[in-house]
Amino acid sequence: MRILGIDPGLRTTGFGVVDEEAGQLRYVASGTISTQQLDTHALPARLKVLYDGIAEVVQCYRPDCAAVEIVFVNVNPQSTLLLGQARGALITALVTHQLAVAEYTALQMKQAVAGHGRAQKSQIQEMVKRLLSLSGLPGSDAADALGLAITHAHAGKAMQRLAAAQGLGSSAGAQSPTRPQDKASYRAGRTR
Numbered sequence: 001m002r003i004l005g006i007d008p009g010l011r012t013t014g015f016g017v018v019d020e021e022a023g024q025l026r027y028v029a030s031g032t033i034s035t036q037q038l039d040t041h042a043l044p045a046r047l048k049v050l051y052d053g054i055a056e057v058v059q060c061y062r063p064d065c066a067a068v069e070i071v072f073v074n075v076n077p078q079s080t081l082l083l084g085q086a087r088g089a090l091i092t093a094l095v096t097h098q099l100a101v102a103e104y105t106a107l108q109m110k111q112a113v114a115g116h117g118r119a120q121k122s123q124i125q126e127m128v129k130r131l132l133s134l135s136g137l138p139g140s141d142a143a144d145a146l147g148l149a150i151t152h153a154h155a156g157k158a159m160q161r162l163a164a165a166q167g168l169g170s171s172a173g174a175q176s177p178t179r180p181q182d183k184a185s186y187r188a189g190r191t192r
Contacts (some may be wrong), residue, residue, distance in 0.1 A: 002028065003156075003192030004063035004099070006054065007141050008071065008087040011036050012140030013050055017061045018132065020153040027132040029061055030142035035039050043082070047089040054093040065100045067152035069109065069144070109144070114153040 002131035007014035017028040074080045094101050103176040106116040113127045125143040
């Protein structure tokens with residue numbers, strides 16, 4: 001299974017691609033998509049760069065699924081709103097390419113990769129390097145994205161088994177673009 005991990009950001013989005021086979025992880029690729037060259041007030045243009053960038057990564061590496069970090073409210077509500085819009089553009093690009101999307105918190109990723117939820121960025125980078133047998137440290141955004149892919153490689157199967165046992169049909173925490181109820185999401189409202 002090939003997994004694309006995404007660490008969303010409006011200025012810099014990290015991505016990481018990992019292959020998982022029989023419990024073994026193999027590094028495929030990682031990097032960042034940057035909008036820093038654009039005017040900070042050009043939100044639509046920045047969202048398009050993110051959308052197009054992830055679409056290009058998907059076309060190049062052909063992942064089977066994706067894992068994206070869940071965003072929580074920060075101290076600055078405006079920053080949270082902007083980050084949410086960036087995350088929305090990224091997820092839209094993924095589902096447009098028929099990828100199932102699983103979502104994990106930063107805490108879940110840190111626990112899966114480093115063993116505790118208070119891990120620092122440098123600890124995540126070092127553990128990703130070790131887990132994937134990399135020759136050097138990945139950048140912090142790429143390391144977080146690779147960490148999300150690693151988290152999904154470990155947790156995704158367990159979540160799918162749990163969901164199947166509970167009769168849910170798809171993995172808990174994951175959004176499947178092919179669920180039957182998604183095909184008819186528009187319902188006409190009542191008129192007077």
